Amino acid sequence: MESIALRCAALRKSYEDVVALDGLDLEVRSGECFGLLGPNGAGKTTTVEILEGLIEADHGEVEVLGQRWGRDRQRLRERLGIQLQETQLAEKLTVRETIGLFRSFYRRGVDPEEVLRMVGLEEKRDAWVRKLSGGQKQRLSLACALVSDPDVLFLDEPTTGLDPQSRRQIWSVVAGFRKRGRTVLLTTHYMEEAERLCDRVAIVDRGRVIALGTPSELIASLGAEHVIEFESGGHLDVEGMRRLAGVRAVAEENGAIRLTVTEVHRAIPALLQELNRAGADLTRLATHHATLEDVFVSLTGRHLEDDDDVSLN
Amino acid sequence: MRTHPLYELTLAKVRELVREPEALFWIFVFPVLLALALGIAFRTQGQEAIPVAVQQAAGSDWIAEALDGSAGLRAEVLASGPAREALRSGKVALVVIPGNPWTYWFDPTRPESRLARMSVDHALQAAAGRIDVRASTTRELTERGSRYIDFLIPGLLGMNLMGTGMWGIGFYVVNARSRHLLKRLLATPMRKSHYLLSQITGRLIFLIPEVALLVLFAAWVFEVPVRGSLLGLAVVCALGAMTFSGLGLLVASRARTIEGVSGLMNFVMMPMWIMSGTFFSTARFPDWMQPAVQALPLTAINDALRSVMIDGATLLEVGGEIAIGGAWCVGSFVCALLVFRWS
Numbered sequence: 042m043e044s045i046a047l048r049c050a051a052l053r054k055s056y057e058d059v060v061a062l063d064g065l066d067l068e069v070r071s072g073e074c075f076g077l078l079g080p081n082g083a084g085k086t087t088t089v090e091i092l093e094g095l096i097e098a099d100h101g102e103v104e105v106l107g108q109r110w111g112r113d114r115q116r117l118r119e120r121l122g123i124q125l126q127e128t129q130l131a132e133k134l135t136v137r138e139t140i141g142l143f144r145s146f147y148r149r150g151v152d153p154e155e156v157l158r159m160v161g162l163e164e165k166r167d168a169w170v171r172k173l174s175g176g177q178k179q180r181l182s183l184a185c186a187l188v189s190d191p192d193v194l195f196l197d198e199p200t201t202g203l204d205p206q207s208r209r210q211i212w213s214v215v216a217g218f219r220k221r222g223r224t225v226l227l228t229t230h231y232m233e234e235a236e237r238l239c240d241r242v243a244i245v246d247r248g249r250v251i252a253l254g255t256p257s258e259l260i261a262s263l264g265a266e267h268v269i270e271f272e273s274g275g276h277l278d279v280e281g282m283r284r285l286a287g288v289r290a291v292a293e294e295n296g297a298i299r300l301t302v303t304e305v306h307r308a309i310p311a312l313l314q315e316l317n318r319a320g321a322d323l324t325r326l327a328t329h330h331a332t333l334e335d336v337f338v339s340l341t342g343r344h345l346e347d348d349d350d351v352s353l354n
Numbered sequence: 355m356r357t358h359p360l361y362e363l364t365l366a367k368v369r370e371l372v373r374e375p376e377a378l379f380w381i382f383v384f385p386v387l388l389a390l391a392l393g394i395a396f397r398t399q400g401q402e403a404i405p406v407a408v409q410q411a412a413g414s415d416w417i418a419e420a421l422d423g424s425a426g427l428r429a430e431v432l433a434s435g436p437a438r439e440a441l442r443s444g445k446v447a448l449v450v451i452p453g454n455p456w457t458y459w460f461d462p463t464r465p466e467s468r469l470a471r472m473s474v475d476h477a478l479q480a481a482a483g484r485i486d487v488r489a490s491t492t493r494e495l496t497e498r499g500s501r502y503i504d505f506l507i508p509g510l511l512g513m514n515l516m517g518t519g520m521w522g523i524g525f526y527v528v529n530a531r532s533r534h535l536l537k538r539l540l541a542t543p544m545r546k547s548h549y550l551l552s553q554i555t556g557r558l559i560f561l562i563p564e565v566a567l568l569v570l571f572a573a574w575v576f577e578v579p580v581r582g583s584l585l586g587l588a589v590v591c592a593l594g595a596m597t598f599s600g601l602g603l604l605v606a607s608r609a610r611t612i613e614g615v616s617g618l619m620n621f622v623m624m625p626m627w628i629m630s631g632t633f634f635s636t637a638r639f640p641d642w643m644q645p646a647v648q649a650l651p652l653t654a655i656n657d658a659l660r661s662v663m664i665d666g667a668t669l670l671e672v673g674g675e676i677a678i679g680g681a682w683c684v685g686s687f688v689c690a691l692l693v694f695r696w697s
Contacts, residue, residue: 145362
């Protein structure tokens with residue numbers, strides 16, 4: 042059954058004089074894991090909170106599981122599991138008590154002990170929330186979203202600021218939920234997270250969707266699978282590099298030159314020859330498989346995580 | 355198996371409060387300490403002799419002797435400099451300057467000094483040979499229920515109902531709001547009324563030990579009586595707790611930060627600390643202020659508590675106070691429900 046779990050069309054939302062959403066369209070199919078990928082301030086959280094019925098759009102249509110946020114909100118909420126980006130759960134309740142509290146709000150759902158197992162917090166069952174690490178807190182927050190056995194799970198930056206191991210633990214819980222045929226909408230500014238978890242990704246920038254597709258489709262849209270980055274001391278004809286063998290696109294950024302290429306093994310000899318001819322030194326050279334990050338860079342000229350280096354540490 | 359959300363929310367609130375030692379101190383220990391301190395401070399009032407000074411001059415020894423010999427006065431002879439200093443600093447209530455006539459030097463705004471003036475004059479006139487035209491005798495009032503501590507304890511109880519109700523709910527709710535926990539709860543099917551109601555049920559659970567502790571302490575240490583029915587006392591306490599819970603909820607309904615709600619709380623409670631008859635009678639305020647003073651919720655609760663505890667009034671007899679408290683309770687709860695900010 043291919044049906045639409047979440048749909049919004051032409052969403053607009055402004056806060057005072059800041060435009061958060063500028064005509065955003067989205068369709069999430071039942072049973073898929075859908076990612077909203079974009080830098081901070083792109084409008085991801087606003088989109089998700091409108092879909093969750095927590096804030097109202099200025100304009101546009103919203104449908105969740107075929108219904109609008111109208112009068113019978115509680116019935117719709119019964120079927121959703123929500124994790125908000127900024128929530129800090131009560132510090133002096135235990136893990137088990139917190140899950141039990143959330144369980145009591147739903148008519149149907151999973152046994153709290155079962156959810157504890159799902160997120161791997163059995164050992165922390167009787168610990169106060171205050172004593173948990175960042176990753177454990179995030180898994181508890183996930184548990185509170187899963188305790189209703191929801192049809193749709195909303196995750197707003199579920200792994201921001203977490204270490205790689207905690208991140209992988211969260212990914213495996215989300216992947217398990219998705220395997221049971223449920224729908225996930227998550228936001229992230231980590232391209233790796235989007236590539237690992239998501240069936241489809243919408244790249245969001247400045248309140249609009251600027252690209253949509255499976256991660257591999259989006260990467261393929263670059264028309265090339267690899268990226269060569271290098272820096273050089275000499276004076277180079279950057280535009281002229283486009284004519285080198287296997288090169289599809291050229292961009293210059295902060296003194297570094299990026300070549301998007303189809304075949305690394307042909308492009309590199311050609312590049313070295315060109316540098317040699319121009320008498321320029323090579324101070325740095327790196328290549329990698331093209332990622333969603335490269336898609337974002339090619340669409341906007343900016344990096345996804347530019348302004349967020351702190352939270353990676 | 356699912357427990358009722360109101361039960362879980364109440365339990366969460368009680369658990370969080372019990373795990374906060376500071377909160378327990380302010381709810382349970384502080385009122386008892388306050389009652390103890392004030393009870394001791396005012397215990398011996400009126401029993402001690404009033405200190406007066408006699409300025410050094412011809413005849414001052416005779417005056418000092420006459421004053422020392424009479425009940426309720428204690429005199430010492432001082433040079434004029436030290437006498438003035440003692441009067442100014444309040445060490446003595448009055449200075450007698452010998453001569454003809456005797457001069458009584460005192461501050462008429464101090465009740466103790468006015469009393470000293472009358473006692474001193476009476477003692478000196480009698481010593482000088484004045485004969486009273488009619489004989490008189492005295493009977494002293496020492497029965498339980500009419501001392502200052504008997505006035506004070508119901509007031510402290512009322513003040514504690516206000517403080518616990520307002521702080522306990524104000525801090526809890528604003529803390530949850532600033533942590534975006536209220537917004538997270540809003541994202542569940544939880545009924546908003548259950549959350550607000552759980553604040554009041556959680557409050558009522560603490561009421562029983564809190565009231566029992568203060569009342570038993572006062573009965574044991576100061577022999578403060580409970581003359582009305584315990585049921586009547588329980589009803590008035592429960593009403594007080596709910597009234598101030600509603601008011602606390604209203605005060606906390608919009609604030610986003612603890613600092614913001616603290617200021618607001620103090621602003622709301624300050625007039626009631628002073629004007630609601632906790633430490634001294636509301637009759638001290640002028641007539642034109644009385645309508646406002648009597649309309650305050652703490653005034654109504656204090657008056658009702660005092661009537662039930664000390665005068666043995668029935669609930670029917672404090673119906674007016676109960677109506678005022680009830681109106682505040684319903685009014686503030688409804689307003690809080692309307693303007694409450696969840697995110």
